[in-house]
Amino acid sequence: MRNPSLLTVGVLCLSVTLAACSSSEKRENYANLAQQELSAIGDNKSSQWYKIDNVAAVSFLTDLIADPQLEDLITQALEANPSLQKTQLTLQASLWSIKSQHGDSLPSVEAGFSGSKSEGSKTKYTADLGISWEADLWQKLAQSEQSAAKSLASDEAIFQASRDTLVANVIKSWLAITAKQHAINIEQKRLTLLEANEKLILKRFRNGLGDLEELDESRTSVSQSKSDLVEYKENLAIEIRNLQLYLGRNDALSFIANTNYPDVSLSFQNMPIQNLQRRPDLKAAYLAIEAADLNTSVAYKDMLPSISLSATLSETAESPRAALFGSPIWSLLAQITQPLYKGGQLKAAAEIAKLETAKAYQDYRDTLLTAVNEVENTLGQEHVLSLQEQHIRDALNSSKKNLSQYEKKYRTGLIEINDLIDAQTTTYDLEAQLDDIIYQHLSNRVDLGLALGLGVDKQ
Secondary structure: OOOHHHHHHHHHHHHHHHHHHHHOOOOOOHHHHHHHHHHHHHHHOOHHHHOOOOOOOOOOHHHOOOOHHHHHHHHHHHHHOHHHHHHHHHHHHHHHHHHHHHHOOOOEEEEEEEEEOOOOOOOEEEEEEEEEEEEOOOOHHHHHHHHHHHHHHHHHHHHHHHHHHHHHHHHHHHHHHHHHHHHHHHHHHHHHHHHHHHHHHHHHHHOOOOOHHHHHHHHHHHHHHHHHHHHHHHHHHHHHHHHHHHHOOOOOOOOOOOOOOOOOOOOOOOOOHHHHHHOHHHHHHHHHHHHHHHHHHHHHHOOOOEEEEEEEEEEEEOOHHHHHHOOOEEEEEEEEEOOOOOOOHHHHHHHHHHHHHHHHHHHHHHHHHHHHHHHHHHHHHHHHHHHHHHHHHHHHHHHHHHHHHHHHHHHOOOOOHHHHHHHHHHHHHHHHHHHHHHHHHHHHHHHHHHHOOOOOOOO
């Protein structure tokens, strides 16, 4: 018979050897690499990122515009949007998963009661109570729980990103409704003027002062304007339906669009490149790296011995009462289990876990590069739209002065009516173009705030 002490020593030596191999396993620290990526981008970008005229400092997307109507719409969207509610339910499921993971490190207790009868004997009843617990010798269970906690935090960041995107869409849709209404108003004024011109040209034609081509051209312009007006009204209806979708409502949404555009504030003071860390998608990607790295550690520790303890109380008697309240027999078992060969499954699982961590790191890099790209694009648009707005505003002012001169010349007979109509058309085109640029500028400011990670207050 083998000496039990020698066998025990052999098992312990093997366990220590495997533990040493596991601890010496070299793995890339992707979390540190992710931090270095962010720092490198900060070092490569100059302060010109934020050299833009500003109005007032803001902390959240909801600080961009102060309007009671918009605040009410945002509240409705956050409470009733079905996509956001689904994401929240997923987050709640992740929270229960954490609690389930925590239970693995606690003792488990099971109770049983059974009865049996064989021919020629009395019924026998058996009651037993078992307690089992796995000792977390290598902190494997603790790291599994930590990984689940990181995953939960990642899911929370994703949920926050969904909230931020939803609020940004509500704000932009609300601004778009004002823009669509402005387009209708401008086109309605154009149509009124074109119809007045048509009547004037028709009167001149009947008096022999014009030709048929002028009348046909005028009628063509009126019909084209009516067509555009129909399109603009439908665009407004579509935008209202889009807003209704964001709000999670199936009833008709009715409210009065703003007469003027609101002030959209955004300060670029005290906002260095590190503010990209406010972006929840970047937080989620970083937490995913940490969770994957912990899972890799767990995968390697699956190769190490596990120690489990179990205790059992059992009693067999001829009556249920005696079985439940008699004097049970107890037993205690301590067990060391060392996986020796599983066809390479454990090693493969560890290698897969390493690759999953590497994938999580690449996902982080992709998210970071996307974030930088979004900031640069929206900042570029901020600069361009500011210049365009100023140039078109100057052009519109000049066009209005020019139109005033043309009206005077037409009344004195110095120019033809076609010249006056061309001046009128130019003025209305510039007015519509300016209004569209103002809307794009305001909408871009919302996108820029989102790109910088302003987000929505969690409260």
